[in-house]
Amino acid sequence: xxxxIRVEKKLLSENNRRAGxxxxxxxxxxxxxxxxxxxxxxxxxxxxxxTLASLGGRISMALIAxxxxxxxxARRLSRAGGPIVHAVTTGGACHLDAAMIGTVLDKLDPxxxxxxxxxxxxxxxxxxxxxxxxxxxxxxxxTAEGDDKPLKYPAMFRRASVMVINKIDLLGLSDFxxxxxxxxxxxxxxxxxIFDISxxxxxxLENWYAWLEEQIKLKKSxxx
Amino acid sequence: xxxxIRVEKKLLSENNRRAGxxxxxxxxxxxxxxxxxxxxxxxxxxxxxxTLASLGGRISMALIAxxxxxxxxARRLSRAGGPIVHAVTTGGACHLDAAMIGTVLDKLDPxxxxxxxxxxxxxxxxxxxxxxxxxxxxxxxxTAEGDDKPLKYPAMFRRASVMVINKIDLLGLSDFxxxxxxxxxxxxxxxxxIFDISxxxxxxLENWYAWLEEQIKLKKSxxx
Numbered sequence: 001x002x003x004x005i006r007v008e009k010k011l012l013s014e015n016n017r018r019a020g021x022x023x024x025x026x027x028x029x030x031x032x033x034x035x036x037x038x039x040x041x042x043x044x045x046x047x048x049x050x051t052l053a054s055l056g057g058r059i060s061m062a063l064i065a066x067x068x069x070x071x072x073x074a075r076r077l078s079r080a081g082g083p084i085v086h087a088v089t090t091g092g093a094c095h096l097d098a099a100m101i102g103t104v105l106d107k108l109d110p111x112x113x114x115x116x117x118x119x120x121x122x123x124x125x126x127x128x129x130x131x132x133x134x135x136x137x138x139x140x141x142x143t144a145e146g147d148d149k150p151l152k153y154p155a156m157f158r159r160a161s162v163m164v165i166n167k168i169d170l171l172g173l174s175d176f177x178x179x180x181x182x183x184x185x186x187x188x189x190x191x192x193x194i195f196d197i198s199x200x201x202x203x204x205l206e207n208w209y210a211w212l213e214e215q216i217k218l219k220k221s222x223x224x
Numbered sequence: 225x226x227x228x229i230r231v232e233k234k235l236l237s238e239n240n241r242r243a244g245x246x247x248x249x250x251x252x253x254x255x256x257x258x259x260x261x262x263x264x265x266x267x268x269x270x271x272x273x274x275t276l277a278s279l280g281g282r283i284s285m286a287l288i289a290x291x292x293x294x295x296x297x298a299r300r301l302s303r304a305g306g307p308i309v310h311a312v313t314t315g316g317a318c319h320l321d322a323a324m325i326g327t328v329l330d331k332l333d334p335x336x337x338x339x340x341x342x343x344x345x346x347x348x349x350x351x352x353x354x355x356x357x358x359x360x361x362x363x364x365x366x367t368a369e370g371d372d373k374p375l376k377y378p379a380m381f382r383r384a385s386v387m388v389i390n391k392i393d394l395l396g397l398s399d400f401x402x403x404x405x406x407x408x409x410x411x412x413x414x415x416x417x418i419f420d421i422s423x424x425x426x427x428x429l430e431n432w433y434a435w436l437e438e439q440i441k442l443k444k445s446x447x448x
Contacts, residue, residue: 007231040263040348040377041369068349070375092379094318094349122376123349124264125292125318144368144391145265151294152346153264155316167368173394174424200398 015130018098022105022133029110032219033118035132037156038140039149040122043166045073046199047140047208048119052081054209059216060112064088064104065119066096073119095127096120114216128155135219136161143167144174147181150188157188162195164208169198239354242322246329246357253334256443257342259356261380262364263373264346267390269297270423271364271432272343276305278433283440284336288312288328289343290320297343319351320344338440352379359443360385367391368398371405374412381412386419388432393422 026033036044048063055061063081065074066088074087086104088096101118118134120127128137139160141149144167150157157163163185165178178196185192193211197204250257260268272287279285287305289298290312298311310328312320325342342358344351352361363384365373368391374381381387387409389402402420409416417435421428 004231004235007228011228039265039346040373041366067376069378070372072372072376094347121349122263123318123347125345125347126350142265142368144366144394148294148296149264152291152296154293170368170394170397173397174391 012129015098018102019131019133022098022102025105025110026116026133026135027222029113030220030222031110031113031116032216033116033132033134034162035118035120035127035134035137036140037120037124037127037137037160038122039124039142039145042122042140042142042145043199044119044122044140045076047164047166047197048077048117049080050199050202050205051117051209051212052077054205055212056081056084059114059213061115061117062086062108062113063117063119064096064101066090066100066121068092068094068121077119090121094121094123094125095130096132097130098132101132114220115212124149124153124156128153128159135215138162138164140164140166141181143170143176143178145176147176147178148184150181150185154188157185157192160189160192162193164195164197166197166199168196168203169201236353239322242326243355243357246322246326249329249334250340250357250359251446253337254444254446255334255337255340256440257340257356257358258386259342259344259351259358259361260364261344261348261351261361261384262346263348263366263369266346266364266366266369267423268343268346268364269300271388271390271421272301272341273304274423274426274429275341275433275436276301278429279436280305280308283338283437285339285341286310286332286337287341287343288320288325290314290324290345292316292318292345301343314345318345318347318349319354320356321354322356325356338444339436348373348377348380352377352383359439362386362388364388364390365405367394367400367402369400371400371402372408374405374409378412381409381416384413384416386417388419388421390421390423392420392427393425
């Protein structure tokens with residue numbers, strides 16, 4: 001297994017180098033970058049559709065939607081946001097890496113972007129290990145999943161800055177309890193900012209939009 | 225990337241060799257082996273709890289519950305089935321491999337087992353590539369996820385023999401349509417056997433139990 005570990009280390013260090021290049025570029029242009037991660041089906045694309053529809057008019061965004069095979073997510077997002085959506089198909093790989101993001105970023109004009117959102121592959125394990133140069137990872141869980149997810153997939157919750165609990169309209173229809181999810185998440189990472197939302201009913205989304213606009217302002221006022 | 229591909233090929237071929245050893249051992253003792261795969265939170269553990277409670281009295285089962293970090297699933301299953309549950313914690317790895325299964329199997333007496341169930345790590349991508357010596361992969365999706373999952377994660381659905389659509393009690397509360405999920409799945413793999421169930425209400429479980437008992441009988445009557 002030594003050979004495997006050696007090659008993995010080399011790949012990760014190469015990824016970290018590329019992520020550093022991306023991070024410096026984003027800092028220079030004061031672009032806030034969020035990396036959205038979750039299980040398949042937690043609602044990343046739905047939240048981004050809502051966010052695009054609500055803030056797209058006054059915030060200049062770019063979206064990179066990663067998928068293992070199809071460009072379904074990118075097509076859904078394009079309907080909500082037009083030409084600012086860029087699809088990356090990993091061709092079977094279980095995560096996005098910094099090289100994929102760098103390639104898309106090289107084609108964009110950074111001076112025109114305030115917010116870069118990356119929608120990672122639906123996978124609570126592997127994307128945790130790959131820095132994409134983002135300011136923060138945003139991890140979604142849905143109330144239709146178990147509230148023990150933070151304990152079972154701790155690496156992802158440890159590396160995230162924000163946890164969004166989606167589908168709160170389904171509370172009561174499963175054993176999921178938001179208090180317990182919150183408690184489990186804070187056990188792993190007590191610095192997490194947490195939002196309870198429902199993309200279906202719109203509950204909680206105003207808080208999310210307000211936080212997002214605030215973060216963009218903070219980034220704009222940061223030193224390059 | 226050539227080095228990475230070379231090492232991955234070597235690891236996979238080593239895994240396949242070990243899976244072959246497991247498969248021969250299971251065939252010799254006529255043990256049916258199912259490998260359960262899905263996103264986190266689709267309901268693998270719930271379905272196995274129900275299956276243990278319903279069939280545990282008359283079928284001799286062993287369960288291997290894999291998890292990235294905790295042994296939560298194994299503990300839940302132990303409450304339903306007692307000492308036949310074996311926990312494997314991958315320590316961060318995104319899938320079970322044949323070596324992990326082989327180690328557990330070496331400690332069991334194969335003559336006492338009719339059905340071996342493996343609950344894989346919650347991940348729709350990586351476990352697709354790792355043969356564990358099973359007769360079939362059983363892939364679960366939940367109606368709280370999107371019905372385009374088979375298109376977005378085709379490798380897993382292509383390699384599965386059975387698809388279980390869980391949480392049908394939540395139909396109508398999301399955009400999920402079972403017909404569309406079924407259609408998408410059969411596009412990827414038209415040999416799939418499909419079950420619609422709800423672990424919460426019990427709907428559809430009788431069909432699942434009957435199918436499972438039939439498969440065990442078929443395996444028992446197979447040539448070693």
